[in-house]
């Protein structure tokens with residue numbers, strides 16, 4: 244599916260494409276584009292021995308532009324080292340602004356490659372897919388969706404090329420790949436709540452302005468020897484009540500079937516064999532298959548709590564690059580087609596997710612709850628999972644890149660019936676208040692809320708209202724640093740009573756889209772909120788009150804309590 248060019252003419256095309264890759268000033272051939280003039284990705288040009296460098300991605304996109312491909316080109320922002328992070332928009336008719344995209348009334352799908360820059364095939368598959376869809380003459384997904392493709396999200400990490408044996412120890416090539424982290428040594432797929440990396444801030448800005456209905460994050464697996472070309476996951480967080488459940492029960496089973504029937508690829512829910520996990524989820528379980536983590540620090544989990552669909556794609560690290568590109572290409576293409584077919588259902592899902600919290604502000608007593616902590620299900624399904632046998636070589640030889648010394652793959656695959664832990668259940672639900680009130684001094688938290696696309700107002704005068712304050716009984720700080728933080732967990736209790744707010748307090752009404760995200764970020768007991776990432780550390784004291792309070796009824800706020808809507812100027816003032 245990736246190459247539409249017969250092998251015999253590929254040598255000639257490679258020669259042409261090398262010229263295109265080398266410089267973007269190639270003259271435009273007359274007439275409509277034909278496959279012989281399509282640009283080729285770095286893997287296509289090197290028989291899948293190499294992945295794209297940053298300059299290859301830029302040149303590839305430049306050649307699409309030179310060929311007048313019907314695409315909109317832009318940058319989501321700059322990396323830490325100042326590289327532009329390119330995006331491409333593809334749709335028929337073509338759009339270039341969020342309002343034009345919305346006017347089409349179609350789902351918007353945001354596909355991101357390369358967040359872990361050693362996991363390279365998402366980047367290269369996405370470039371090929373954009374090219375093939377844009378130049379296709381027959382109708383395709385671009386007639387029913389708007390695609391935003393971000394092929395090289397972690398561009399700085401991509402440029403830290405080193406041997407796969409150093410940068411991606413469990414991967415079957417290519418020989419040279421980038422690293423997992425960005426230039427600040429931050430894992431971008433742990434940064435979606437705290438948003439410390441410029442890359443994360445740029446992607447949040449894209450989420451806020453384009454408001455995609457679907458977010459797809461392309462990765463490569465790290466661990467188990469299984470029989471799947473690709474594994475996938477919906478948003479796992481129980482707070483992802485809209486997109487999480489819909490993707491899990493309605494989209495992914497269909498995608499699995501299509502991958503098998505149309506492409507010959509076996510796929511399954513993302514996970515690892517519990518026997519392979521050093522920090523197993525449950526030490527009493529010897530054999531089983533378990534998914535990963537539901538917290539919103541992970542992009543697709545985060546995206547589900549925004550009330551949208553998040554899909555994680557994990558190509559099999561022990562497959563060679565060509566097959567990983569092919570499976571990622573096929574999976575992404577099938578997602579775009581299926582979202583196009585389900586156009587109306589997906590748009591209505593997004594609308595319902597946005598309108599549900601609107602009732603929370605005026606009638607908080609309706610007690611709509613949001614899950615803020617969860618655990619792996621205790622009732623796994625019993626299913627067949629395909630396993631590959633490995634055998635000992637009898638010496639310390641390396642048999643294949645990514646396979647540990649002294650072991651070799653056998654190619655013997657067999658289904659084994661075992662418990663499959665593919666979901667999480669809530670262990671703590673909290674009712675959404677009408678609003679949260681943030682103290683005047685907590686401007687860092689307010690700035691971060693706004694980065695998440697949350698509206699924050701400000702009251703000029705003092706006021707009081709019925710509400711709740713959280714009394715801190717204990718502060719549990721992680722022993723080990725993680726991503727430059729010592730994560731904090733609070734225990735305590737809510738006390739109801741009249742809350743008096745200082746002038747210049749910030750008011751975060753939950754009656755707005757992303758209401759569930761507001762609750763997740765601000766609740767003191769959340770397992771991945773602002774408290775976790777030390778935003779309130781200086782304000783926390785055992786026996787003291789948590790600095791964010793819940794207001795149960797905004798309508799009784801005293802007269803004269805003027806509320807100012809947030810504006811760009813007040814945001815700038817806060818960032819100083």
Ligand SMILES: [Zn+2]
Nearest residue numbers: 359362462463
């Ligand atoms: Zn990854």
